[in-house]
Amino acid sequence: MSYVPKGELTIQTLAMPASTNANGDIFGGWIVSQMDLAAGVLAKRLAHGRVTTVAIQSMTFLKPVHVGDLISCYVTLMKLGTTSITMRVEVWALPAEQSNPYQVTEGVFIFVAIDAQGKPRPVPKKDE
Numbered sequence: 001m002s003y004v005p006k007g008e009l010t011i012q013t014l015a016m017p018a019s020t021n022a023n024g025d026i027f028g029g030w031i032v033s034q035m036d037l038a039a040g041v042l043a044k045r046l047a048h049g050r051v052t053t054v055a056i057q058s059m060t061f062l063k064p065v066h067v068g069d070l071i072s073c074y075v076t077l078m079k080l081g082t083t084s085i086t087m088r089v090e091v092w093a094l095p096a097e098q099s100n101p102y103q104v105t106e107g108v109f110i111f112v113a114i115d116a117q118g119k120p121r122p123v124p125k126k127d128e
Helices: 026-049
Strands: 008-014 053-063 070-080 086-095 104-111
Touching: 008 026, 026 053, 026 070, 026 086, 053 070, 053 086
Parallel strands: none
Antiparallel strands: 008 070, 053 104, 070 086, 086 104
């Protein structure tokens, strides 16, 4: 766990009461969906078009997220393959009455670039 977010800030949102679990904390599935959206934004930009999530290679929940926390998703490109894009996503929370965010989750997401028929297609190289 780091003390400074790594990657590009891709999404920020507030954790709301509708996304709580039975303990009153934010449901882990909601956090995963935010991470998938954040990684998808960068994947779509890198692929110059449509992408689909094919795997979550790893996922670690470090601390709970609470209602009212400002959630920030940071994305780092790990690997650009022929048709795939692998990214690391960190989620940081900033509680309403605090000024220091802390890391709550991290994971590795894999996307594949697809064409209009949903078939894999090449990902443009960074210099294209």
